[in-house]
Amino acid sequence: MSRPSIVWVRDDLRIADNPALSAAVARDEPVIALFVLDEQSPGIRPLGGAARWWLHRSLQSLAARLSEHGGVLVLRRGRAADVVPALVAESGAGAVFWNRRYGEPERTIDAALKTGLRADGLDVQSFAANLLFEPWTVQTGQGTPFQVFTPFWRACLQAPAPRLPLPGPAVIRGPGRAPASEDLASWGLLPTGPDWSGGLAETWEPGEPAARARLRDFLREDLAGYDRARDEPAAGVTSGLSPRLRWGEVSPFTVWHETLQGDAEPGRFLTELGWREFAWHTLFHFPALARQNLRPAFDAFPWPPLDPGHLRAWQRGRTGIPLVDAGMRELWRTGTMHNRVRMVTASFLVKNLLIDWRRGEEWFWDTLVDADAASNPFNWQWVAGSGADAAPYFRVFNPELQAQKFDPDGRYVGQWAPEYRGQHADTAGPIVDLRASRAAALDAYEYVKRAGR
Structure with a gap:
């Protein structure tokens, strides 16, 4: 039998x-x-x-x-x-x-x-x-987890190369009588009352066939320009693979080897896979990543009382800061946001509005199609300065300078926040002064430094 x-x-x-x-x-x-x-x-x-x-x-x-x-x-x-x-x-x-x-x-x-x-x-x-390098296989010379990306990734690249991907089976022999299955619709995964997912459906086609097609298109059409234009949100050269990898519709082994076998030089693209690996490495060794500061000194950070109005304005893309508002509206509409803009919007929440990074992590967890248990809190802690290989707290992304550098013609902002177009845009002013709020953030950072002495 x-x-x-x-x-x-x-x-x-x-x-x-x-x-x-x-x-x-x-x-x-x-x-x-x-x-x-x-x-x-x-x-x-x-x-x-x-x-x-x-x-x-x-x-x-x-x-x-x-x-x-x-x-x-x-x-x-x-x-x-x-x-x-x-x-x-x-x-x-x-x-x-x-x-x-x-x-x-x-x-x-x-x-x-x-x-x-x-x-x-x-x-x-x-x-x-689902990972190229399992977390316990990569350690420092002292046998401890890495907390800085560059030596972590160097150690990965010195390890045995990732295995070749396995072909899918041509035939899968099903049972003569399949066990009963619950009705997917009964799980209530799709939004109703209202159905806010129209933008997601216009943007994405989930599933393995679409994932493999996107990988082929990216390698053929976009990889060659990736290093040059990957920070420009209007350029459209990002891989679009993050939700595919999050849900395992394509494996990192497939992405790795097909990238190396393609005609274009991989450049920094494979390093982005390494950043994903580093996030999981960190979560494996620090399971409370979404709840606790990786760096205990940041437990002393003097967060002011939450301003609910500021948090709502950030969530809805109504801060009066064009690049921030464009990014938050792209997120709500499509379930994703360009990575450069993610850093800018996160920095604005934490370092200009002085709102705890965990509030932002929760919002991204609810609105991103690619939110996973490692990368989402890991990246928020990186921006906040409380995590592994963190951006120093005094590195505050100025959203106006970021827009001038990476969206100089305003195409991205114009697409998602069109009211800011032109020299005479009819908009309310920013909800906070960028210079004054940056100074307040630096004062808070100095407090953390003094508390840790």
């Missing part, structure tokens, strides 16, 4: 270069792909609204891809510690495979499941699929 294999998919919503799926297919037994919407396990952070929209569409795409190859996707909702063993018992599975996760709550769940299922006689294996 055949005993099917369960492939528990998580942030790896693809068929190609999916080691867990390949291992299951190699057993020559029926394969059941399972996705668990776990919003109940301790420590699991509920997805933000934009991420939930993306997940719905990506699961639709994955189900279609699996079906084309003969497989099936089963959807279940609940605590993974309950759902996975229940499906094992229901299906009579003999093996469970998954690709590794690196957040502390997820690792705790996975380790307990692996121990329990193996005790029941199952073949349970996990694989490296």
